[in-house]
Amino acid sequence: MKANETIIVEEQLSAPISVVWDAITNLNSMKKWFFNNIPSFKSEVGFKTQFNVKSEERNFLHLWEIIEVVPSKKIVYNWKYAEYSGNSLVYFELFENINNTTKIKLTCKITESFSDDIPEFKTESCRGGWNYFIKQNLKNYLENS
Template identity: 55%
Template sequence: MQCSDAPVIVEQRFDEQIQNVWLAITSLEHMKQWFFEEIPAFEPVVGFKTAFKIQSEQRVFTHLWEITEVIPLKKITYTWKYQEYPGNSKLTFELFEDTPQTTRLVLTHEVTESFPSEIPEFKRESCVQGWNFFIQEQLKRYLS
C-alpha cells in the first residue's frame, strides 16, 4: 500500500454489547482466538509496544505495533509496521453502540509511509482482503 491510497475501511455490526466487542479487540486472550495467535503480549495502553513474526511463503514479517490512542469502549489506534521492510501505517478500531445489544465496529487502516509495491502482501487488494477476512469472518465468527 502507498501513501496515495485511500484508507482501507471495513465496517461490521455485531449482536454483542460494546464491552464484549471491546474485549475481543483489546484483550490478548481474545485477540489470539480470532486475530493472530502469535501475539506475545497486548495492553490497551498508550505507549505499549509488541512484536511478533508471521511467515508468508518465503518471507518473514515481524509485526511492530505501538499503541498511540485509547478511549476505552470507543477507540484504539496503533501504528503497524514491519521490521524487515520500509513503510508505516495507522490502524484504528472504533466502536459505536447502535443499541444496548448491538455494536458497530469501523476499522480504518491508513498508510502513513509507503510499503514496497513489489511485495504481494503490501498490495491494496491484499490489505482489503485481509481486513475483510479478519473482521467480517474471523471476528464475526468469534463473537457469534
C-alpha cells in the first residue's frame, strides 16, 4: 500500500447507531468481531494500545492511537506496526438510517507507504481484510447478538 492510497468499505447494518457504536468502541464487544486479543481500549483521544497478530512466520505488533472521537458518529485511529515501516489512519463513521438501521463507512488512508514485499500489505489484502471485518464479522456479530 502506497502513501495517499485509500480503501473504503461501506455496509448497511440492521442495528441502531447506539448498538453499532458500542460494537466498535467497547472492548468486550470488539473482542467478539474484531481482534480477540486487544488488551484494552477506550474511545478517548490520546488512548494507545498495542497487541500482536501472527501471520505465518511474521509478527504484526499493532500500534493504535485514537486521534479523533465524535461520540456515536466517528472514531479515528492512527494504525501502524512496530516491526514495519508504514502508517495509516482508519476512520469508522456511522450514519443513522430510518428503521433503526445504521450505515458504517470504514476508510483506511495510507499516510506513509507500507512495504510491497509483505503480502499482508498489498492493497488487495487490506481491502479483503476490511471487507471481512465489516461486511462479515461485524455484520454477523450484530445480527446474532
